Amino acid sequence: MKFKSPPVNSLSLDFITEFCIGLEKLENNRECRGVIFTSAVPNIFSSGLDITEMCGKSMEHYAEFWRAVQEMWLRLYGSNMVTVAAVNGSSPAGGCLIALTCDYRIMVENPKFVIGLNEAQLGIVAPFWFKDTFVNTVGHRVAERSLQLGSLHSASEAHRLGLVDELVPEVKLQEKAAAVMAQWLALPDHARQLTKSMMRKAVLDRLVAHREEDVQNFVNFISKESIQKSLRMYMEMLKKKKR
Amino acid sequence: MKFKSPPVNSLSLDFITEFCIGLEKLENNRECRGVIFTSAVPNIFSSGLDITEMCGKSMEHYAEFWRAVQEMWLRLYGSNMVTVAAVNGSSPAGGCLIALTCDYRIMVENPKFVIGLNEAQLGIVAPFWFKDTFVNTVGHRVAERSLQLGSLHSASEAHRLGLVDELVPEVKLQEKAAAVMAQWLALPDHARQLTKSMMRKAVLDRLVAHREEDVQNFVNFISKESIQKSLRMYMEMLKKKKR
Amino acid sequence: MKFKSPPVNSLSLDFITEFCIGLEKLENNRECRGVIFTSAVPNIFSSGLDITEMCGKSMEHYAEFWRAVQEMWLRLYGSNMVTVAAVNGSSPAGGCLIALTCDYRIMVENPKFVIGLNEAQLGIVAPFWFKDTFVNTVGHRVAERSLQLGSLHSASEAHRLGLVDELVPEVKLQEKAAAVMAQWLALPDHARQLTKSMMRKAVLDRLVAHREEDVQNFVNFISKESIQKSLRMYMEMLKKKKR
Numbered sequence: 001m002k003f004k005s006p007p008v009n010s011l012s013l014d015f016i017t018e019f020c021i022g023l024e025k026l027e028n029n030r031e032c033r034g035v036i037f038t039s040a041v042p043n044i045f046s047s048g049l050d051i052t053e054m055c056g057k058s059m060e061h062y063a064e065f066w067r068a069v070q071e072m073w074l075r076l077y078g079s080n081m082v083t084v085a086a087v088n089g090s091s092p093a094g095g096c097l098i099a100l101t102c103d104y105r106i107m108v109e110n111p112k113f114v115i116g117l118n119e120a121q122l123g124i125v126a127p128f129w130f131k132d133t134f135v136n137t138v139g140h141r142v143a144e145r146s147l148q149l150g151s152l153h154s155a156s157e158a159h160r161l162g163l164v165d166e167l168v169p170e171v172k173l174q175e176k177a178a179a180v181m182a183q184w185l186a187l188p189d190h191a192r193q194l195t196k197s198m199m200r201k202a203v204l205d206r207l208v209a210h211r212e213e214d215v216q217n218f219v220n221f222i223s224k225e226s227i228q229k230s231l232r233m234y235m236e237m238l239k240k241k242k243r
Numbered sequence: 244m245k246f247k248s249p250p251v252n253s254l255s256l257d258f259i260t261e262f263c264i265g266l267e268k269l270e271n272n273r274e275c276r277g278v279i280f281t282s283a284v285p286n287i288f289s290s291g292l293d294i295t296e297m298c299g300k301s302m303e304h305y306a307e308f309w310r311a312v313q314e315m316w317l318r319l320y321g322s323n324m325v326t327v328a329a330v331n332g333s334s335p336a337g338g339c340l341i342a343l344t345c346d347y348r349i350m351v352e353n354p355k356f357v358i359g360l361n362e363a364q365l366g367i368v369a370p371f372w373f374k375d376t377f378v379n380t381v382g383h384r385v386a387e388r389s390l391q392l393g394s395l396h397s398a399s400e401a402h403r404l405g406l407v408d409e410l411v412p413e414v415k416l417q418e419k420a421a422a423v424m425a426q427w428l429a430l431p432d433h434a435r436q437l438t439k440s441m442m443r444k445a446v447l448d449r450l451v452a453h454r455e456e457d458v459q460n461f462v463n464f465i466s467k468e469s470i471q472k473s474l475r476m477y478m479e480m481l482k483k484k485k486r
Numbered sequence: 487m488k489f490k491s492p493p494v495n496s497l498s499l500d501f502i503t504e505f506c507i508g509l510e511k512l513e514n515n516r517e518c519r520g521v522i523f524t525s526a527v528p529n530i531f532s533s534g535l536d537i538t539e540m541c542g543k544s545m546e547h548y549a550e551f552w553r554a555v556q557e558m559w560l561r562l563y564g565s566n567m568v569t570v571a572a573v574n575g576s577s578p579a580g581g582c583l584i585a586l587t588c589d590y591r592i593m594v595e596n597p598k599f600v601i602g603l604n605e606a607q608l609g610i611v612a613p614f615w616f617k618d619t620f621v622n623t624v625g626h627r628v629a630e631r632s633l634q635l636g637s638l639h640s641a642s643e644a645h646r647l648g649l650v651d652e653l654v655p656e657v658k659l660q661e662k663a664a665a666v667m668a669q670w671l672a673l674p675d676h677a678r679q680l681t682k683s684m685m686r687k688a689v690l691d692r693l694v695a696h697r698e699e700d701v702q703n704f705v706n707f708i709s710k711e712s713i714q715k716s717l718r719m720y721m722e723m724l725k726k727k728k729r
Contacts (some may be wrong), residue, residue: 025685038655053578069638098677114620119677119681120673120677120678120681122677122689123674123676123677124677125677125680125684126681128684131685139625140621140622140623140625140685141622141623141624141625141648143652143685144591144622144682145589146684147681148589148673148678148681148682148685149669149670150673150677168658226676230674
């Protein structure tokens with residue numbers, strides 16, 4: 001599955017909705033046992049949640065957007081398919097989350113590519129299920145420090161911290177991702193799926209049990225004037241950067 | 244305690260029953276404060292649960308066998324004694340579990356010896372308490388990947404992942420195990436035991452609270468025709484290998 | 487904040503009470519966003535809880551002392567400020583706990599300085615919230631082994647285990663601590679504080695929910711004749727060492 005939503009594969013409501021529909025089709029297709037996520041846009045895997053969806057919109061819109069983000073995570077983290085992230089560009093915030101939900105993460109060893117849950121840098125807070133997914137991958141201490149600092153880690157640092165499993169040169173990425181997929185698909189589906197579910201169930205169940213509460217928290221938080229102001233400033237900064 | 248049940252120290256119902264009686268005696272013997280587990284069979288620590296106990300038998304037999312496996316784990320993981328695994332051979336599945344329950348794991352640095360919870364390779368799933376013991380030792384991420392792939396790790400890889408604490412040449416194994424035991428026995432029993440219990444209680448309590456449910460899950464799963472077929476094929480493969 | 491209670495910055499009831507008052511003032515001072523903890527006493531950060539408070543006193547005194555220790559931990563681990571430990575000397579038991587509650591730990595790379603939760607060496611047991619703080623920092627396996635052995639780790643070993651984040655030469659310590667503080671203060675307070683709280687809330691809530699029970703456990707345990715005897719022997723040993 002190739003993300004192709006230039007300029008930066010940001011996760012807009014439309015993008016996420018289409019993504020979830022695509023995932024559901026694959027999940028229900030008995031002939032599809034695994035999926036590799038990568039980007040068709042140079043230098044960026046995904047820039048994460050689209051800030052324009054969280055800025056200057058109605059409470060209803062924020063709620064709808066957040067339910068879509070939850071849905072995407074639930075489908076990805078709970079997928080029965082083998083999921084491999086072939087990270088061929090930077091991957092902040094929600095982009096990092098997509099990689100974190102996969103069974104295996106391969107990243108191009110380009111010193112310019114960064115990855116991390118940098119929400120704190122924007123003045124916002126990653127929800128508990130982003131955090132849980134992160135802790136399951138890198139452990140409590142690394143997550144605590146990285147989340148508080150909103151760190152974006154270079155590929156080599158991400159590898160050292162266990163945030164990605166393997167680094168490869170860009171030309172080897174697709175070949176490597178296919179080899180990893182073949183290795184995981186060699187296992188009997190049934191045993192692999194039950195094992196995956198056993199490992200992730202507690203964290204998945206936690207969001208399912210608190211889903212509406214989490215939507216309300218998000219809507220209340222994001223609609224605060226101070227947060228809106230931070231996001232507007234951040235978007236201004238991004239625009240200036242581009243010029 | 245030397246495992247001597249050739250050819251591969253497989254954990255049959257008889258073996259486990261005797262093992263538990265032996266453990267209970269040591270546990271109740273005030274003069275015995277620690278135990279070292281090792282193998283008297285060359286090249287194998289223990290091959291894990293005896294597949295013949297799980298194949299072509301009655302539901303009652305499966306239930307009896309599983310209760311014995313639970314009992315063994317509860318005694319080992321909850322032992323008040325200092326327990327050291329001197330792993331002098333390969334140690335898949337249940338053999339790895341015995342090592343994981345110990346306070347310290349030393350393995351012979353022989354590139355032919357492997358260790359891991361490889362249940363998924365056989366088309367079966369490690370129960371949640373195998374998983375909990377594994378996560379407590381190597382962390383969530385390593386466990387998730389290793390369990391899904393049913394990985395058997397070489398001694399050096401097992402050391403790198405934290406699955407074993409130390410590697411030694413075969414000739415040094417008993418000497419090293421004795422030295423580790425002496426180090427642990429130097430602590431006041433009471434404080435060490437309370438600390439051990441504090442670290443392991445949550446995981447032990449979880450099985451105790453769900454013991455009969457876990458037996459039923461196992462019996463239902465293992466008696467499925469598809470699983471029985473997988474196990475028969477696996478046994479055929481093992482027989483062919485031997486010839 | 488410089489600990490200055492010679493000879494070894496031991497955490498007496500008076501020291502802890504004053505420390506908590508100081509912390510509360512800083513916490514309520516809107517101009518104070520961070521605090522660096524270090525020692526004004528050469529070669530020692532803090533020797534931990536004052537054993538004289540736990541030996542030969544009344545049950546009421548033990549209870550009062552323990553409530554103060556709980557209070558100190560709740561304030562430190564739950565602080566909204568950025569907290570940095572500049573560990574410029576040995577830091578056993580309660581001294582290590584103070585470091586563990588911080589957002590970042592820098593230690594002087596002096597082979598004579600040791601750090602760890604060595605309670606088991608004294609025949610006593612670290613309470614569950616010391617353990618939880620430790621597990622959150624170094625993971626379950628390292629904590630299990632280190633707590634059972636009552637290990638005091640050299641600075642370099644502590645760094646390897648993740649018990650401290652960074653080692654520096656003594657002359658660079660204050661400069662480094664200030665640089666780390668500046669890095670953490672660069673984040674928006676609100677987002678950083680909410681993130682910190684999200685990471686630590688489960689562990690903080692656990693003590694709050696069991697606070698009186700934990701006091702009773704401590705009082706019952708510490709007032710046992712066998713424990714009192716261990717502590718008296720330990721104090722005798724310390725006195726002899728000094729002569």
